[in-house]
Amino acid sequence: MSKLTIALDIMGGDHGPPVTLPAALKAIQQHSELHFILCGKETLIAPCLQSLTTEQRERISIAHCEQVVEMGESPRSALRTKKSSSMRKAIELVDEGVADACVSAGNTGALLTLAFYILKTLPGVDRPALISMMPTVDHHKVFLLDLGANVNCTAEILFQYGVMGSVLAEQISGIQRPRVALLNVGEEDIKGNAQVKHADQLFRQAAEINYIGYVEGDDIFTDNADVVVTDGFTGNVALKSSEGLAKLVINELRQHSQANIFTRLMAKIALPLLKSIYNRVNPDQYNGASLIGLRGIVVKSHGNASSDAFYYAILEAMKEARIGVPEKIKNKIETVLLEQL
Amino acid sequence: MSKLTIALDIMGGDHGPPVTLPAALKAIQQHSELHFILCGKETLIAPCLQSLTTEQRERISIAHCEQVVEMGESPRSALRTKKSSSMRKAIELVDEGVADACVSAGNTGALLTLAFYILKTLPGVDRPALISMMPTVDHHKVFLLDLGANVNCTAEILFQYGVMGSVLAEQISGIQRPRVALLNVGEEDIKGNAQVKHADQLFRQAAEINYIGYVEGDDIFTDNADVVVTDGFTGNVALKSSEGLAKLVINELRQHSQANIFTRLMAKIALPLLKSIYNRVNPDQYNGASLIGLRGIVVKSHGNASSDAFYYAILEAMKEARIGVPEKIKNKIETVLLEQL
Numbered sequence: 001m002s003k004l005t006i007a008l009d010i011m012g013g014d015h016g017p018p019v020t021l022p023a024a025l026k027a028i029q030q031h032s033e034l035h036f037i038l039c040g041k042e043t044l045i046a047p048c049l050q051s052l053t054t055e056q057r058e059r060i061s062i063a064h065c066e067q068v069v070e071m072g073e074s075p076r077s078a079l080r081t082k083k084s085s086s087m088r089k090a091i092e093l094v095d096e097g098v099a100d101a102c103v104s105a106g107n108t109g110a111l112l113t114l115a116f117y118i119l120k121t122l123p124g125v126d127r128p129a130l131i132s133m134m135p136t137v138d139h140h141k142v143f144l145l146d147l148g149a150n151v152n153c154t155a156e157i158l159f160q161y162g163v164m165g166s167v168l169a170e171q172i173s174g175i176q177r178p179r180v181a182l183l184n185v186g187e188e189d190i191k192g193n194a195q196v197k198h199a200d201q202l203f204r205q206a207a208e209i210n211y212i213g214y215v216e217g218d219d220i221f222t223d224n225a226d227v228v229v230t231d232g233f234t235g236n237v238a239l240k241s242s243e244g245l246a247k248l249v250i251n252e253l254r255q256h257s258q259a260n261i262f263t264r265l266m267a268k269i270a271l272p273l274l275k276s277i278y279n280r281v282n283p284d285q286y287n288g289a290s291l292i293g294l295r296g297i298v299v300k301s302h303g304n305a306s307s308d309a310f311y312y313a314i315l316e317a318m319k320e321a322r323i324g325v326p327e328k329i330k331n332k333i334e335t336v337l338l339e340q341l
Numbered sequence: 342m343s344k345l346t347i348a349l350d351i352m353g354g355d356h357g358p359p360v361t362l363p364a365a366l367k368a369i370q371q372h373s374e375l376h377f378i379l380c381g382k383e384t385l386i387a388p389c390l391q392s393l394t395t396e397q398r399e400r401i402s403i404a405h406c407e408q409v410v411e412m413g414e415s416p417r418s419a420l421r422t423k424k425s426s427s428m429r430k431a432i433e434l435v436d437e438g439v440a441d442a443c444v445s446a447g448n449t450g451a452l453l454t455l456a457f458y459i460l461k462t463l464p465g466v467d468r469p470a471l472i473s474m475m476p477t478v479d480h481h482k483v484f485l486l487d488l489g490a491n492v493n494c495t496a497e498i499l500f501q502y503g504v505m506g507s508v509l510a511e512q513i514s515g516i517q518r519p520r521v522a523l524l525n526v527g528e529e530d531i532k533g534n535a536q537v538k539h540a541d542q543l544f545r546q547a548a549e550i551n552y553i554g555y556v557e558g559d560d561i562f563t564d565n566a567d568v569v570v571t572d573g574f575t576g577n578v579a580l581k582s583s584e585g586l587a588k589l590v591i592n593e594l595r596q597h598s599q600a601n602i603f604t605r606l607m608a609k610i611a612l613p614l615l616k617s618i619y620n621r622v623n624p625d626q627y628n629g630a631s632l633i634g635l636r637g638i639v640v641k642s643h644g645n646a647s648s649d650a651f652y653y654a655i656l657e658a659m660k661e662a663r664i665g666v667p668e669k670i671k672n673k674i675e676t677v678l679l680e681q682l
Contacts, residue, residue, distance in 0.1 A: 109527070137592045148526050151534045185489050185577040186450070193492045193574055217581025221589040230578070233534055236526040237575050238582040240558025245583040248562040249590055249618055251478045256614055262606065269607040273597055277590055 001033040006317050007090040007099035010040035011068040012106025014304045020105065021048045023310035028056050034318065035059045037093055039086040041066075065089045069110045071303055078110035079117060087111060091118045094296035100321035101297035103288070103313050105305050112149050115291055115298045122326060124333035125293040127153075129161050130232070130300065131168060132289040134239075135280035140223035143169050143178075146232040147239055147289055153231035155198035158182065159206070160333065162199075164292050165227035166209055167332045171323045177210040178226035183234060184214035195231070208336045246278040288313030290320060292329065297321055342374040347658050348431040348440035351381030352409040353447025355645045358382075361446065362389045364651035369397050375659065376400045378434055380427040382407075406430045410451045412644055419451035420458060428452060432459045435637035441662035442638035444629070444654050446646050453490050456632055456639045463667060465674040466634040468494075470502050471573070471641065472509060473630040475580075476621040481564035484510050484519075487573040488580055488630055494572035496539030499523065500547070501674065503540075505633050506568035507550055508673045512664045518551040519567035524575060525555035536572070549677045587619040629654030631661065633670065638662055 010020045017040065024036055025048070038045050042064040049057055067085040069078040082088060087110060090102040095118050104111050108130075116128055131145035143165045150157065162180045169178035182200055184192045191214065192200075203211035215225050217238055230238070253274065257267030288309075291298040297320045301313035351361045358381065365377055366389070379386050383405040390398055406427040410419045423429060428451060431443035436459050445452050449471075457469055472486035484506045491498065503521045510519035523541055525533045532555065533541075544552035556566050558579060571579070594615065598608030629650075632639040638661045642654035 109532075135589065137589055151526060151532075183578060185492060185574055191450075191492075217578040217583075218585030218588065220582050221585035233526055234575050234578050237524060237558040237571070237579050241561050241579040241583050242558075242586040244559030244562040245586050246590070247559065248476065248478055249587070249615065252614060252618060253611060256610075263610055265603065266607040266610040269597075269604055270594060270611045273593060274590065277593060 003035060004031075004033055004318055004321050005035040005037065005099045006314060006321070007037045007039055007063070007093040007102040008314070009087045009090040009102065009104035009106055010038050010045055011065070011086040012104040012303075013301065013310075014071060016068075017044050017048070019305065019307050020310055021045065022307040023314060024060075025049075025052065026307070026311055027314045028052065028059055031318070037061050037063050037090075037099055039063045039065050039089040039093070040068075063089050063093065069107050071107050073107055073110060075109040075113035078107065079113055088114050088118070091115050091296070091298065094298070095119050101299065101317040103299045103301060103310070103317045105301040105303055105310055105313070107303070108148070108300060111298065111300055112291065115294055115296075119294040119296045119298070121293050122295055122330045122333065124337050125160050125164070125329070126157050127160075128291050128293040129164060130289050131165060131292055133173075134220055135277065136221050136223050138223055141173060142220060142223070142225060143173075143227045144220055144235060144239070145227075145229060145292075146235045148232045148236035149291065151231065151233040153195060155195045155202055158195060158199035158229055158231065159202040160293070162203060162209060162211070162227065162229045163206075163332055163336050164329050165229060167329045168290075168292065168325065169226045171325065171328055172319065173226070175226050179212045179224075180209050180227045180229065181212050181215040181219070181225035183220075183228050183230035183238070184216065186214070186216065199229075206336050206339065208332070208339055243278070246274070250274050250278060288316045290316065290325075292325065295326055297325060344376060345374055345659055345662050346376040346378065346440045347655060347662070348378045348380055348404070348434040348443040349655070350428045350431040350443065350445035350447055351379050351386055352406070352427040353445040353644075354642065354651075355412060357409075358385050358389070360646065360648050361651050362386065363648040364655060365401075366390075366393065367648070367652055368655045369393065369400055372659070378402050378404050378431075378440055380404045380406050380430040380434070381409075404430050404434065410447050412448050414448055414451060416450040416454035419448065420454055429455050429459070432456050432637075432639065435639070436460050442640065442658040444640045444642060444651070444658045446642040446644055446651055446654070448644070449489070449641060452639065452641055453632065456635055460635040460637045460639070462634050463636055463671045463674065465678050466501050466505070466670070467498050468501075469632050469634040470505060471630050472506060472633055474514075475561055476618065477562050477564050479564055482514060483561060483564070483566060484514075484568045485561060485576060485580070486568075486570060486633075487576050489573045489577035490632065492572065492574040494536060496536045496543055499536060499540035499570055499572065500543040501634070503544060503550060503552070503568065503570045504547075504673055504677050505670050506570060508670045509631075509633065509666065510567040512666060512669055513660065514567070516567050520553045520565075521550050521568040521570065522553050522556040522560070522566035524561075524569050524571035524579070525557065527555070527557065540570075547677050547680065549673070549680055584619070587615070591615050591619060629657045631657065631666075633666065636667055638666060
């Protein structure tokens with residue numbers, strides 16, 4: 001396979017190098033086409049590379065960065081006062097065409113702001129979106145966006161999100177003419193706020209998009225749609241409230257499991273299953289959420305991610321880089337906009 | 342206990358009289374202070390009352406109504422063309438002071454529209470809200486509003502919702518100085534849309550309300566707050582997506598339960614527990630959601646409710662009538678508004 005270069009923000013996340021470096025080492029050992037630029041403190045990174053072979057070591061370069069964007073830091077502060085942060089460097093390498101994609105487990109707000117500021121959006125895209133796959137019944141997957149990049153969405157932005165989501169479902173999941181739906185409070189035409197109703201009209205005019213109309217919150221977890229579009233406020237609340245419910249279920253089962261030998265056996269079987277569902281609903285914990293609509297690839301791993309989760313986020317970045325997701329989105333947006341002329 | 346009169350929309354819901362009448366009969370048998378006005382088709386209702394004692398029968402009157410608001414009917418059509426519907430009659434009886442409260446399992450949109458049109462909002466309240474209790478870890482309860490009465494909420498409306506929710510948590514759950522929180526996409530001050538940020542300021546100025554700031558979606562199911570306030574769009578999506586996740590969990594456990602004798606045993610213990618959680622997350626299925634902020638009490642039972650669920654909705658209406666919820670809300674809103682002068 002042809003060479004792929006990924007820039008990693010080694011310092012990002014709740015744990016930093018102890019989590020990100022093992023994932024990087026694993027990836028470099030398993031994928032011979034992969035090259036890394038590790039952004040962070042050289043004194044922390046270099047000693048950890050000694051277990052690699054010379055060939056593997058040669059596929060890694062270190063971009064030393066003095067600064068780290070803190071997890072609680074405001075996006076404004078990250079943008080203004082952290083000009084040599086590892087997060088910023090990783091994004092800049094994508095912008096300069098040196099890296100094909102970047103991955104960070106750092107502060108989401110700062111990552112969104114820096115990526116938007118440095119990479120800019122694609123032509124025809126007003127705002128980037130945070131997208132991830134949600135599990136559904138029958139082991140189908142639904143792309144849900146926006147998960148919180150943009151809390152105020154006009155109808156046009158919602159429409160662009162639908163186009164972008166459609167590209168991901170087609171390219172990443174291989175779905176022909178993915179079914180795109182708008183999240184609403186009812187399936188009837190009269191339901192919803194002004195932006196959603198207007199976005200519905202925009203979708204109906206776009207023959208390029210397989211728009212299926214409104215779905216409700218519970219449809220996120222059914223296979224009624226392949227792409228569910230909503231604003232970043234609602235999407236974030238839907239994601240987090242589902243996580244919250246999953247935690248509640250795990251908690252209740254655990255409490256009940258202490259009653260007797262049968263309930264303890266029940267818990268032994270049910271809890272691992274529930275935890276796997278929880279991890280799938282908390283998708284950036286698993287394989288990362290992608291920031292799309294930008295001129296480069298940015299994958300966000302969860303701040304509290306394990307090495308395994310960070311490794312999956314690297315795989316996701318590799319996949320998007322091979323596909324050339326930004327180019328595919330650009331082409332689709334162009335086609336849809338031309339269609340409307 | 343002093344006499345309580347409740348108007349029931351007997352025709353409402355997916356099933357109508359076969360579900361609503363048994364609930365009414367059970368309630369009249371168990372609560373000697375209770376009087377009912379049963380709104381609906383007399384020919385359907387009268388024969389079902391024969392099992393009652395004379396004393397019980399005397400506490401029931403029938404308000405014959407020719408029309409029924411259909412489940413899929415638009416609110417506009419219900420308002421304009423169904424002037425003698427059972428739903429409308431039940432609300433009118435509250436408006437006329439003949440009934441202390443009403444209960445319907447009918448079409449939510451129509452119920453909201455008719456109740457708003459007929460009863461009007463209390464002074465200082467711009468819009469009614471749909472509120473219900475959500476389960477949390479440690480068997481605490483959180484009042485969540487708005488669940489879909491009003492998809493576009495200004496900061497002022499969100500603030501009024503917080504005041505109303507606070508009254509319910511205090512009066513119904515007996516919580517002293519209930520903790521009121523705004524649902525947001527992060528806990529930091531900079532997060533959120535304009536309405537939420539402005540509502541945050543309004544709450545901070547109201548010493549009468551125990552405002553604790555922002556919470557995120559997963560906090561709906563923790564005991565971090567007693568009242569969680571959001572607009573009807575987000576609240577509805579949060580509720581429905583949590584329901585969807587609960588269905589997914591039940592579905593996955595059921596699929597896995599077929600593997601062997603141990604997994605079947607696991608399912609036998611875990612599934613009833615999960616279903617009870619599902620029913621609690623789907624709260625109007627259980628004890629009804631209340632429409633608050635109006636000059637009268639309207640309790641909404643789920644369209645697909647069982648007789649048990651409709652019975653619980655009746656109990657909820659009795660509780661609110663005894664407390665005099667609208668009066669309590671009116672007083673609290675007045676106090677808060679005076680404080681701001």
